[in-house]
Amino acid sequence: MIDLRALRENPDAYRDSQRKRGDSPETVDALLSADSDHRSALQSFEALRAEQKGLGKQIAKAQGEEKQALLERTKTLAEEVKAAEARVTATAAAFDAAGKALPNLVADGAPAGGEDDFVLLKEVGDTAVPEDVRDHLDLGTALGLLDTERGAKASGARFYYLTGDGALLQLAMLNLAVQQAVETGFTPVIPPVLVRPEAMEGTGFLGEHSDEVYYLERDEMYLVGTSEVPLAAYHSGENLGELSEPVRYAGWSSCFRREAGSYGKDTRGIIRVHQFDKVEMFSYCRPEDAAAEHERLLEYEERMLQKMELPYRVIDVAAGDLGTSAARKFDCEAWVPSQGRYRELTSTSNCTTFQARRLNIKYRDEHGKNAVAATLNGTLATTRWLVSILENHQRPDGSLGVPKALQPFLGKDVIEPK
RNA sequence: GGAGGAUUCGCAUAGUGGCCUAGUGCGCCCGCCUGCUAAGCGGGUUCCGGUUGAUCCCGGUCGAGGGUUCGAAUCCCUCAUCCUCCGCCA
Structure with a gap:
């Protein structure tokens, strides 16, 4: 697995590395896009999850009618959280696969070719x-x-x-x-x-x-x-x-x-x-x-x-x-x-x-x-x-x-x- | 092959559905105090990710993965590892 932060900062280095190996630079772009898909899925999940946790705390303190109203809301939220989590799992799997497909960054001194x-x-x-x-x-x-x-x-x-x-x-x-x-x-x-x-x-x-x-x-x-x-x-x-x-x-x-x-x-x-x-x-x-x-x-x-x-x-x-x-x-x-x-x-x-x-x-x-x-x-x-x-x-x-x-x-x- | 037990922060342990934002002790780091050292006092200390100029903040993380639930360290299932015992065996 290569260093993702380094990849985001300088994708061209990795594209060049792929060319030196005689491999496709598109592998790099596939990984970058899987990475951004994964991060956006992660962000929407995290936002929903934060809301759920906040509501959970209110429910613990609430009584009677107020508690019932909150419970109604969290039920639908729970569905959304579950769906968002499923999206994270899917994008994470795609991202892992894309990551495994990319070999190590070739060192500067190494000759290009076969x-x-x-x-x-x-x-x-x-x-x-x-x-x-x-x-x-x-x-x-x-x-x-x-x-x-x-x-x-x-x-x-x-x-x-x-x-x-x-x-x-x-x-x-x-x-x-x-x-x-x-x-x-x-x-x-x-x-x-x-x-x-x-x-x-x-x-x-x-x-x-x-x-x-x-x-x-x-x-x-x-x-x-x-x-x-x-x-x-x-x-x-x-x-x-x-x-x-x-x-x-x-x-x-x-x-x-x-x-x-x-x-x-x-x-x-x-x-x-x-x-x-x-x-x-x-x-x-x-x-x-x-x-x-x-x-x-x-x-x-x-x-x-x-x-x-x-x-x-x-x-x-x-x-x-x-x-x-x-x-x-x-x-x-x-x-x-x-x-x-x-x-x-x-x-x-x-x-x-x-x-x-x-x-x-x-x-x-x-x-x-x-x-x-x-x-x-x-x-x-x-x-x-x-x-x-x-x-x-x-x-x-x-x-x-x-x-x-x-x-x-x-x-x-x-x-x-x- | 079978039966039981265990797995929580570097180590040791607490925690039996919301008070866990995981407590405490040891260790470690920073500071205070102090002829020196020790002790004492105060603070900090899991890891990973997102976000950020940096902090803040947010999410995940209690062996791993699923499930139940509005909500799981806690309940259920599967698996891994370790320990004890039984059986078999070089």
Whole structure:
């Protein structure tokens, strides 16, 4: 949900934002008109209600005939109040729907356009393609690290088993991510992965991405696609106080995605799967601190990628590819030699006050007034990283070099074929 | 799965149809008093929205949503959460 006062004051900013996303600016005008309808309905209801309350007080004191006369009048008034209230309910519903249809205001720096209109911010490392490169599935299967055939047998397409050193490799990476998160001031959290509708709705995942979400109808619960959801819901309805320093959490969870509409895309290996594990950073801060916090999250992501000794690039994601909640997004994409291209390994979003407004998360500003907080999130490690780790650290003899930072967790510096 | 109890301002509690414009205590904020501190005294203190230059004012808000009524914190229904107990179960 965007800031309505800001919208009323400067609708053009929101119309421009819609154009940058490649969306219709008319969504803004639909919301403005729903807002004004709602407010006028509210005003007529409030006027009638005030009259009713006033009469109620007179009735309490009145006696006999006078009381009877007043009762006559309030009966018709009660009808009018009820009708006015119904109009408020109707206009409020229309207004809510119009509000949900409008995504977050795109940040000034974000490039306009669609998926291919990103701005390249930097490239790090050497993107060589080794001779006789094997892709992560060949290598991982040969080394006994992963098993997609049995994954399909048990659960279907886009499922997999991580086995032996493959399982240990993922645990090592996730543990390293948690260790780094704790060192940089994040509170580690293992959150619930089944959430109620409000949590899903509040984080903005039931809009255009609702097809992506697993829903358990019998229990009216959703399986989360990222721990961003339970970490955002963690403080929903709360006031976080001064918030002079950002409040930071690192969630470790399994993540579930339906991958609807991606038939035929990335069907090989574990690039795009229905279930994976992830360590996710999540920050609550004052809106004026959000841009700086966003840079910080990006830096922590890069630090992890460097520990994995992976070549990568950083892109400033274009407005059309931001999703509902983000005002700006930076992705880190790591080199995947078998494909000869970069693939997304991390994504950090500044959601400004968009999620917090829906989830009713406040802080106390410098004047002591309640104000809506900002939320941000970013990836520290996921199962997909194994793709790039396997392919970039493969050796001509068929073994896999273990990145230095993972060696203490894994207890070895090379994974040999059996 | 079943039975009972609870949910009121940051915390604790009062409130069984109009006197609730929700009281009181604690905490917190401001002031007074006072060598200092504490105590004492006075005032303020739910949140959201509308309106306004700002105040004022108005409406909503007693877990959520419906209903009864001229009028609901209070009566009725549905739901959520927590607690106690019974049953089942890893």
